[in-house]
Amino acid sequence: MGLQATLKAAWLVGALSMAVYRPNSLTICLALFFSLLAFLTTRGRDLFVVLALSLSFLLYFWMGQNALDRQANLPEKKGQLYTMLAYPDERTINTDGRVAGIGRLKSSGDRVYYYYQAKTPEDLARFRSSSALILQTGRGDLTPIMPATNFYQFDFKEFAKTKRITHQVRLQEVELRADHLRTWFDRMNTQFHRWHAALSNYAKALPNPVGNYALALLLGSKDQTLYDDNPKIQELGLIHLFSLSGFHVAFLLAVIRWLGRLVGLYQEVTLAIMALCLISFYWLTACPPILVRAVIAGESRVFAQAFNRRFSSIQIWSWSLLLTLIVHPQILLTLGGQLSFFLTLALALLPEDWSTWQKGLFLSVLTFPLIVAQQYTWNIWQSFANLIAIPVFSLMILPVVLVAFFGQVVPGLATVANWLVTMFDQSVYWLGNLPGQIVIGALPWPILLVLGFAPWFLLGAEKAGRRWVVGTWLLALIIGFFLVHFPRTGEFTTFDIGQGDAALLREPYNKTITLIDTGGKVSFQKSGFSDQEATKNKPYEKKSWPKNQEGQARSVIVPYLHAHGISRINTLSLSHQDQDHLGDARVILTTFQVDQVLLPAGMTNQPAFLKKIQPYLGKAKVVSVTDRVQPANLPLRVLHPFQPGIGENEDSIALGGRVGPLVLFTAGDLDQAGEKKVLARYPNFRPDLVKFGHHGSKTATNPAVMAEWQPTYGLISAGRKNRYGHPNQEVLEVAAKQKMIVYDTRRQGMLRYVYENYKKGHFQVKSTNDLTNSKTTN
Structure with a gap:
């Protein structure tokens, strides 16, 4: 098969x-195009x-998808006894005593995630x-x-699913015993997994950071x-x-070749060692999907040199993609896989007469739609960062990490290596903090297609083209x-963030952006376990905040x-001082430019404000x-409060006003007495849409007020399987009595009311299936 045909076959099979x-x-458009x-x-x-290859792979993918569908349709089972195979390097042990990993069910061979909460340090x-x-045998x-x-x-x-996993097992008890091999x-x-774990x-x-670099590299x-x-590494x-990619494999092969010459080995012996080391390296690193391409490409080059054959970079790339799709059929559905194959193909096709900055700019433009499709943002320093980082990595970071890893028994060596890596890490952090991050947004898929395809035409085009x-x-x-x-539409959106509150009011054309509360993680610390590791000081981020103390605002x-x-x-409104309403204010204040922060009068003297908000305000104005x-x-x-600091829940900010064709009332954690006072103060206020206070607690929804207002719609923000029993049955009965249409984040996920003008609007929910049928909590 010719070179061009091989490339077309690889592209088609990938699509x-x-x-x-x-x-x-x-994806269907891509498949049709290729x-x-x-x-x-x-x-x-x-x-x-090409036809035979594409049909063979199509059948293979179809069979794989059917197997995944069969696995995904397994019924939910509770309190069953499960036995699974588990390797030590495929699990993590958190400082709160939580064990998580990947196991293989002994009964079916299906891969599952497993979770177990240890009872004691022993x-x-x-x-x-x-x-x-x-x-591992246990009931779960x-x-x-x-x-x-x-x-x-x-x-x-x-x-x-890209890892062939569709289910999880939450174990209440676990018995461990060695498996007979x-x-x-x-x-x-098993031996390779033991070595990898060790x-x-x-x-x-x-x-750290040299320890994390050693683990990754x-x-x-x-x-x-x-x-x-x-x-900033991701940004x-x-x-x-x-x-683990061609960058690391090339370094490994270069070291082996250098050692072979140093000790005077025959070239054939050195090539055999290289071939064996590549397979061993792949096995030793627990067979990551992203490494398959690099290993296949490396083996192809070793084979070509050993047998005096010549393979073009395009042929090696095409074979690598086809063989990788056999081992990991969904590799191109991951950002790592997309970047790996796109960048290596581009490097093989780039004209030799292009300068370094031209190549860097081209690669940056090429990866732009891939990264924006996942992250929705773009940093203008990305091209510069990659141009600098790649040679620094090959000449300094990788050798330093190797020296630190193998030489940590030498006193002081790890400290020096860590200082060098910290300098690089700090430089990345400093560069990422420079003004330059642009929020692009979720571009429509036809736009992404044009942005993805257009750069390839630069490779063979004349100047005018x-x-x-x-x-x-x-x-x-x-x-x-x-x-x-x-956008011509506006929205009022209630986020599904578990047992917390956060909502967005966005006017058409993004005229104003109002975020009402941020949610936050309410911690219930497990006794008997130390959490010191989770609060490590970062080397240069002075205002460190343990990631495990954040809620879901970042995700x-x-x-x-x-x-x-x-x-x-424009406005961040924090209804009151409870953790589940303002706990993630820090994330919002440090990620976005916030013009003003609304607080109930009197709250600026409270510890919650002084600790969780004031240090991160920046240029935001407190009102x-x-x-x-x-x-x-x-x-x-602002409909409430009426005076500063009148009570724990009564001081909650309550907002009301028109959202498209509907009038909205969002209560925060206002209690029944507070709602009654709002009715008395504003007798002509009649909301069509009510966001129930305090996650649907019976203390927060006044039946008499609801009977007077007679709203058409109700919104509830509460966590699945929450320990408080929210929403309360009495609140649901009040809503039913008023014949309200109730939307609930527990059952339907994110709730959106989208409107175009003052006459037209509609509700959208993330899930039409009842999400409370699953035991998974948030």
Whole structure:
């Protein structure tokens, strides 16, 4: 098969994998496009081979998807006895005594996530001491993985499917015992996992950040603290440097070749060692999907050199993609897989006469739609950061990390290495903090297609053609930017953030942005476990805040606002001082430009304000409000409180006003007496839509007030399986008596009322299935 036909076959098979495993408008369009391209531009024997390959892979993907569907349709089972195989390097042990990992059910072989809460430190020690393949037997609940319950939220269920996982087991009790290894393959595989676990523990003994760098660069065991401690790594698009890829494989092969020459080995012997080391390296790093391409490409080059054959970079890339899709059929549905294959193909096709900055700019433009489609933001320093970071990584960081890892027994060596890596880490953090992050938003998929395809035409175009390509790319970006940033619809949205409150009021064309509360994590600390590790001081972020003390604002509210092109919040209204309403104010204040923060009058003297809000205000103006203070750029009216600090719940800010064709009342945590006072103060106020106070608690909804108002719709924000029993049955009976249509985040996820003008609006919910049927909580 010719070179061009091989490339077309690889592209077509890759597009088919995405269309089969995640069918949507974008993936189906890609599959149709590459099908037409292959069949209209390929002739003779090449066409037959492309057709045979694509049909074979299509059948393979279809069978894989059917197997996933069968697995996903397994019924939920509670209180069953489960036995699963679990490797020590496929689990994590948190400082609060929680054990989590991936196991394989002994009965079916299906991969599942498992979770277990240790009862005592001695109970937890059993897991720490197990260093081989173990059989975990225990009673627990098998449940499907919860899908994303908010629009634009990271969908962990879809991510888990790329790992062939659809269910989770929550264990109440666990018995551990060694598994009997029957075959030599099982014994060898287990040994590699034991080595990987031992080396990971060895790397964790290093100080951070060099310890996290060693885990990521040498062992493929990225600890989430790598990105938590320095989020600018992701923002600047440097995550590919920390994925085991061709960069690391090339370094490994270069070291082996150098050692072979140093000791005088024959070239054939050195090549054999290289081939064996590549496979061992893949196995030792626990077989990460992203490494398959690099290993196949490395083995191809070793084979070509050993047998004096010549393979082009395009052939190696095409074979790598096809073989990777056999091992990991959904690799192109992950950002790491997309970046890996896009960048390596681009590097193989780039003209040699292009300068370094031209190549860097091209690669940056090429990855732009991939990153924006996932993160909705773009940092203008990304290209510069990659141009600088790549040579620094190869010349300094990787060698330093290797020296620190293997030489940590030498006193002081790890400290010096950690200082060097910290300097690099600080530089990334400093660069990422420079003004330059642009909120692009969730671009429509046709725009993403144009942005993704257009750069490839630059490679073979003449000067005049390049102008047309650049013009088309910029025009598509401008159109997409305006569609996102100036939408003709407005919305009132209640976030599903568990047992908390957060809502967004966005006027048409993003005229004003009002965020009402932020949610927050209410902690119930497990006794008997130390949480010191979670509160490590970061080397340069002075206002450190442990990630495990945050609620869901970073994963739910931030991406939703960014997806709508929002980088500035006109008003952040914090109804009162409870953690579940303002606990994540820090996240919002440090991520967005906030003009003003509304607080109930008298709250600025409270500890909650002094600790959780004041240190992060920046340029935001604090406005203490009563119903006699009406801030500018607030599309709603403050209806409560009437005077400063009159009680724990009575001082809650209550807002009301018109949202499209409906009149809204959002109560915060206002109690029944407070609602009655609002009715008395504003007798002509008649809301159509009521956001129930205090998550539907019976103390917060006054039946007499509801009977007087007779609202048509009600909204409830509460956590699934919450310990408070919210919403209370009495509140639901009040709503039923008034014949209200009630929307509930527990059952339906995110709730949106979308309107175009003062005559037209409609409700949207994230899930039409009852989400409370699953045991998964939030």
